[in-house]
Amino acid sequence: GEDVEQSLFLSVREGDSSVINCTYTDSSSTYLYWYKQEPGAGLQLLTYIFSNMDMKQDQRLTVLLNKKDKHLSLRIADTQTGDSAIYFCAERETYGNKLVFGAGTILRVKS
């Protein structure tokens, strides 16, 4: 079945760039997502990328997709303390609507 893996923890200084990495197994996934969970809150969709794209940029967020290696990354430029949260990578199942999530990466931003 599908599997999504992420590094568990990342610590950066305020103002630096953060890069969160993810690998997935379903090569036929059509959409890949990044969700953010702040303390005490639900999951918020940050951005997504369609599988025929290599890169997507949205303000401070850049998503890179390497389909050959099944590797997805999220880069946050000028990381702020408000970016501290858990970031989940997810792929949409090819023949259904369900999402397959990774375990989440805890991003800690030090001021």
Add this chain to the structure above:
Amino acid sequence: EAGVTQFPSHSVIEKGQTVTLRCDPISGHDNLYWYRRVMGKEIKFLLHFVKESKQDESGMPNNRFLAERTGGTYSTLKVQPAELEDSGVYFCASSQTGPNTEAFFGQGTRLTVV
């Protein structure tokens, strides 16, 4: 417009007891999903409703879990009897019908079985 709401936000119950979680999706969303995150691990799919019908319940762990969505509006997830390994955060999400419609998530219910 109200988002996806879940109740309760926290629940602590003893092993063997019954707990019912509730999810109110965004009005007009036919798709409703339940997910669970156990002990800091990945968020796992439990099941998917389309209106009142169970479209996919392949993620339900065992027959102690019963989900309903009578009338195609809110949904309940009952755990009976609860076991220690059922502890975790239960998320509900809803979406409109379509190829890449965004799934909106609730804040989750943190269930602790002691």
